Amino acid sequence: MIGENELPDDLTNLTTPQLDEQHFASIDCERLRPTTVRTHPPRILILYGSLRARSFSRLSAEEAGRILTRLGAEVRFFHPSGLPLVDDGVDASHPKVRELRDLVAWCEGMVWSSPERHGAMTGLMKTQIDWIPLSEGAVRPTQGKTLAVMQVSGGSQSFNAVNQMRLLGRWMRMLTIPNQSSVAKAFLEFDEAGRMKPSAYYDRIVDVMEELMKFTLLTRDSADYLVDRYSERRESAAQLSARVNQSGL
Numbered sequence: 001m002i003g004e005n006e007l008p009d010d011l012t013n014l015t016t017p018q019l020d021e022q023h024f025a026s027i028d029c030e031r032l033r034p035t036t037v038r039t040h041p042p043r044i045l046i047l048y049g050s051l052r053a054r055s056f057s058r059l060s061a062e063e064a065g066r067i068l069t070r071l072g073a074e075v076r077f078f079h080p081s082g083l084p085l086v087d088d089g090v091d092a093s094h095p096k097v098r099e100l101r102d103l104v105a106w107c108e109g110m111v112w113s114s115p116e117r118h119g120a121m122t123g124l125m126k127t128q129i130d131w132i133p134l135s136e137g138a139v140r141p142t143q144g145k146t147l148a149v150m151q152v153s154g155g156s157q158s159f160n161a162v163n164q165m166r167l168l169g170r171w172m173r174m175l176t177i178p179n180q181s182s183v184a185k186a187f188l189e190f191d192e193a194g195r196m197k198p199s200a201y202y203d204r205i206v207d208v209m210e211e212l213m214k215f216t217l218l219t220r221d222s223a224d225y226l227v228d229r230y231s232e233r234r235e236s237a238a239q240l241s242a243r244v245n246q247s248g249l
Contacts, residue, residue: 049125144223
């Protein structure tokens with residue numbers, strides 16, 4: 001019989017013959033708390049998911065950009081007009097694709113802001129994300145970067161789009177922050193000049209941007225170590241590149 005605070009007998013044997021000792025290591029606390037820290041403003045890239053002239057996802061994204069700038073970030077937007085569909089006879093040499101990928105390489109964190117359409121993020125939002133490669137060589141260009149997700153809805157509040165974007169952020173090994181923004185009946189929340197009115201929805205966007213800044217400053221100097229994996233250390237670079245660059249899918 002096992003005592004209240006005792007390990008079962010089969011767990012007291014701490015031998016691990018399955019492990020590759022060459023690539024297994026204890027947690028390095030020094031790498032989690034680096035002494036050399038970056039001093040430049042956090043670099044945040046903002047993507048939005050609608051090309052309408054009065055796009056509420058873009059207007060929300062612009063409010064987020066203003067708040068981030070006030071908080072000390074360097075903010076850049078990717079404007080998706082002209083971005084081709086993935087696999088539609090173009091490749092990464094297309095100017096808009098190259099622009100997007102260069103911005104992704106530049107940034108340390110991102111904001112994704114999408115309308116909810118038919119219960120999901122928009123195709124334009126997904127197209128932008130799909131053009132960001134899962135890997136270049138054996139490295140994922142998004143891994144270790146922070147992410148905040150936002151959505152706007154034409155009707156009652158929903159979380160379908162932000163939930164989908166969270167799944168994508170995880171898949172791309174981004175550090176998606178806990179907080180998020182969902183603006184219901186967005187057509188009521190902006191004035192004629194396109195500025196967001198004071199509201200609990202606006203306050204939540206401020207909350208989300210504050211949290212994004214904190215997580216970015218907290219993790220950017222140790223991001224590579226945070227996403228370093230035993231299983232991938234065991235693989236050779238060639239094997240890893242072959243696995244994550246599968247074509248024909």
